[in-house]
Amino acid sequence: MLENPTSSIIPALVVVLSLSILGYFAWKTLITSNLFQKGINLAQAKDYQGAEAAFRKVISINSTNDVVRLFLGDVLNQQGQVEEATELYQEVIRRSPKNxxxxxxxxxxxxxxxxxxxxxxxxxxxxxxxxxxxxxxxxxxxxxxxxxxxxxxxxx
Structure with missing residues (x-):
């Protein structure tokens, strides 16, 4: 009995789609990780505005990362933006009360x-x-x- 040609295309498409999704998330993770490290390095060098920009970009890519919010709060505090830093810390507490x-x-x-x-x-x-x-x-x-x-x- 001959196999229908479309029956082998569907599994191949599923594999290609799955690999594409995995590739996207790997790329997103790499970009986020590099930006986060850049923010840490800038903060250590006391370039708080540069660190702030890097951390904000990480949050725009991955809005659920509370660790980045904590670091962003730290650099905002260093820049005298105490009110915004306070709001970030309180937001993390609301989102993750066991932190x-x-x-x-x-x-x-x-x-x-x-x-x-x-x-x-x-x-x-x-x-x-x-x-x-x-x-x-x-x-x-x-x-x-x-x-x-x-x-x-x-x-x-």
Missing amino acids: PDAYLRLANLLMQQEREEEARTNLIQAKDLLQKQRQPEKAKKITQLLDKMSDKLSQS
């Missing part, structure tokens, strides 16, 4: 603004998350910081 880094960065920003009570709340949240995530050393450092804050408050 202790977002709470820590927000707490740091709040301490810079001398908003100790809000900073303390975020530090406690970060400490609790780190304990749940089995990172006792980091949690211990936050506990020590909270103790220093309490001591400072009681001396006032």
Whole structure:
């Protein structure tokens, strides 16, 4: 019995389509990774505007990357754009409430603004998350910081 020629074309098309999709995502990942590394390098070189542009481009390609948002918040903070940095950290907390880094960065920003009570709340949240995530050393450092804050408050 002869095989229908179209019956072998369909599986071939499926394979070609699948490989094309994989290729697209590999390319997108490579571009994103290179831009992210560029942003890190620019931030380390204190080229905060360049880093900001790189991180914003990464977010435009991959809108779900919270790590990039945290780094973008850091460079915005370095440029004195505290309000926008605060909004980014809060956005990461809303999107990923179990991310202790977002709470820590927000707490740091709040301490810079001398908003100790809000900073303390975020530090406690970060400490609790780190304990749940089995990172006792980091949690211990936050506990020590909270103790220093309490001591400072009681001396006032």
